[in-house]
Amino acid sequence: MDPVSELLSGIVADADAVALFSPSGSLYDRFVEADLDADVIVIGTENTVDADTFVEIPLEFVDIEDLVEFGVGAAVGDGYVEDGDVVVCATASFDDEIDTVSRVRAAESVHSDLYDLFVNSRAEPDVIRSVLEVAIDLGKKGQKGKPVGALFVVGDAGNVMNKSRPLSYNPFEKSHVHVGDPIVNVMLKEFSRLDGAFVISDSGKIVSAYRYLEPAAEGIDIPKGLGARHMAGGAITRDTNATSIVLSESDGLVRAFKGGTLVLEIDPEEY
Ligand SMILES: Nc1ncnc2c1ncn2[C@@H]1O[C@H](COP(=O)(O)OP(=O)(O)OP(=O)(O)O)[C@@H](O)[C@H]1O
Numbered sequence: 001m002d003p004v005s006e007l008l009s010g011i012v013a014d015a016d017a018v019a020l021f022s023p024s025g026s027l028y029d030r031f032v033e034a035d036l037d038a039d040v041i042v043i044g045t046e047n048t049v050d051a052d053t054f055v056e057i058p059l060e061f062v063d064i065e066d067l068v069e070f071g072v073g074a075a076v077g078d079g080y081v082e083d084g085d086v087v088v089c090a091t092a093s094f095d096d097e098i099d100t101v102s103r104v105r106a107a108e109s110v111h112s113d114l115y116d117l118f119v120n121s122r123a124e125p126d127v128i129r130s131v132l133e134v135a136i137d138l139g140k141k142g143q144k145g146k147p148v149g150a151l152f153v154v155g156d157a158g159n160v161m162n163k164s165r166p167l168s169y170n171p172f173e174k175s176h177v178h179v180g181d182p183i184v185n186v187m188l189k190e191f192s193r194l195d196g197a198f199v200i201s202d203s204g205k206i207v208s209a210y211r212y213l214e215p216a217a218e219g220i221d222i223p224k225g226l227g228a229r230h231m232a233g234g235a236i237t238r239d240t241n242a243t244s245i246v247l248s249e250s251d252g253l254v255r256a257f258k259g260g261t262l263v264l265e266i267d268p269e270e271y
């Protein structure tokens with residue numbers, strides 16, 4: 001065998017599963033028709049090919065390593081892949097078409113922090129995703145062209161309310177509005193000009209705006225150059241089971257904190 005084919009066949013040998021990341025319909029069909037020994041799993045944000053075995057990921061990852069890690073972690077979480085299984089992953093890493101094949105051993109450790117952020121958070125994955133989308137969108141556009149910062153504390157709202165105080169009247173006091181609702185996304189963006197944090201429940205209800213967080217911040221490690229918003233956003237996730245999503249006014253990045261640590265950092269411009 002020529003060395004290139006040998007290399008490739010070594011990568012795909014004895015796979016328990018083949019994970020196709022956002023494949024085209026024709027590629028997926030060919031895999032189904034081939035009737036492989038390995039299970040064929042489709043991983044993506046949407047099941048555009050109507051795959052029988054589909055693993056949904058909550059957002060488009062820019063980093064392919066993150067994507068593969070997250071996807072395989074999610075496949076383990078969904079019960080399609082077991083610990084120790086060899087998963088051959090086909091991804092479009094350099095272009096829109098699949099151009100990369102990698103060999104990954106599914107393991108508990110493959111559960112990335114990012115996977116944890118969505119799946120093992122108190123709040124529902126859809127709620128975290130919606131808030132992340134609002135933050136990314138706000139980061140891209142700013143408010144009337146000017147950069148804005150924002151702090152969203154998602155999940156475990158009762159405890160978060162106990163560790164914070166109002167800076168002003170709460171515009172969401174008597175409302176029953178949820179994130180993901182288009183009008184709410186507009187409201188969140190509008191109110192982001194104002195001080196303090198948004199508090200959002202596990203199921204996505206906006207509990208409050210204008211909250212000043214007062215968590216214990218000793219021992220919290222946040223990236224240098226970031227200030228009070230990030231400190232408070234990080235620390236509240238150690239004091240409670242909430243997840244914080246923070247848009248920085250100064251560097252424009254969106255960060256997520258869980259358990260007091262930074263678990264995700266994304267540049268809205270890349271989305
Ligand atoms: N404890 C807190 N709870 C809620 N919001 C806070 C808290 N501390 C600061 N903020 C909000 O963060 C805003 C920015 O504060 P600061 O510049 O210190 O934070 P930062 O981490 O540097 O964030 P940025 O990168 O957006 O500037 C404040 O105007 C305030 O609205």
Ligand SMILES: [Mn+2]
Nearest residue numbers: 226227228250
């Ligand atoms: Mn600042």
